[in-house]
Amino acid sequence: MTLSDLFPALQPFVAHLVKVWPAYHIKANFAIWEVFHIVSILTLGGASALVSLRMLGIGLVERPIEETYRGVSRLIAIGVVLTTISGLLIGMANAERLYDSAAFLAKFIALIGGIVLSFKVLGPVALGTPRSDTRLWAGLGLGLWALSVLVLATGGLVTPGLLHVLSAGSLIVLVVVQGRARWLYGAGCLVILGSMVLATHLVFKPEDMASIDMANLALSGLWFLWVVGFAVVRGRTIIRDGGPDRFAQTIAYAQILVWVTAAAGGRWIAFA
């Protein structure tokens, strides 16, 4: 699914965008603006990851969650604003290509979901002062993120980009899970990854793409269940120890992964 599938009538408008100020200036200095966009996402990703990891019992655990959030909330806001502005500008300069890109659509939807989660949900959840509409905004943010994942998953050549989201989630859980469970979890991940390599390189012939796709899909599903299973079990312990509730933990994971999805979508624009 691409924007050109959804809005075919916009083709003339999209083709004209690159001729509009400031798109032609940006196109001439595309690399600089691209770096600006990447640094904005890094700022946003790093700052929001600190709050989210703290909510999952990692990072600045000696200090209350609220203090971590207050310490980086301005950075998150600056990151969101700069990511959006730089994204729109480099998007204008490259509009025709993005219009036909499933990876871009995934990135675009994830970006909106990320903004909703950053501005309307993370703050109230981290500060422990949820408002009456916080869950509604959370539903919208999570829904948009799920939609972006769906676009990436069904995007044909860009589908492998989904492995970034899965591996990032897998790494977060590896850090969050503690004790012997961490070894079991890590070993399980390695077995699933090893099976993927074996299935795609030894079991099936390279030309048998249908079987390779099926094997990848089945093993990715298994990996997903493995990661979610351990996250849920660890989540119970966090709640029992007086940490954030299930809703806050979900937001913490989603807040990191939505930006990973946006970054993965952005990178895979170049590959397919």
Next chain:
Amino acid sequence: MGSSIAPHHRPLLNSGRGASRVIRSFLVWLQTSLGKGPEEYDPSWSEALLGSLNFWGLLEGTHLISLMLFAGVMLVIDLRLMGVALRTIPNSIITRRLLPLVLGGFAIMVITGVALFFAKPLDYYHNIWFRLKLGFLVLAGLNILWFHLVLHRHQDQWDALERPPTAVRLSGLASLTVWLLVIIMGRFIAYNWYECGKPQTAFINQVQSCATSEQGAVLIEAVHP
């Protein structure tokens, strides 16, 4: 590649220095011979990695996304040293708790970065941005050394200060600047503005060791006298 160069772009400088030639020979072996099968068209491991359906893309994507963990968290640490973010939390807590995350991100970046280099060693070797990136990485390492050997010794005096002393703030600013330059150079590697074989100044040719490259070194003065 060399045969596609227009006649007036033929290499004018072809005398590389010894060390550069030795390094290049090693990289040629790495790219074209290591792991190559017995048949003529069997790829080397490097070529197989570059030609893989999705693996190279996944490596590059992972390199970029791990940057979010490494540089994103490093940015917060640097801003704390500068007295800009998380000012109420002592630096020692920030360092103790966040450094493992930074190191984890850095480890993934190094592993994926080495694999990416392995896929196109010759391209990277003759790329000015790659060389600058390595240079800035060394500078970043020196700044870390300076911090730990000099500033860290008196940390108990400024640990909890919302606005640390000038030297500490400068170290944070230096770290922020150098890592930003590493990221910028890393992104510019993808652009072929100064690719060897293109007409350019003697300085650029020299910095990239173009004389030993397949495309050779072409002086801009020779093409546009």
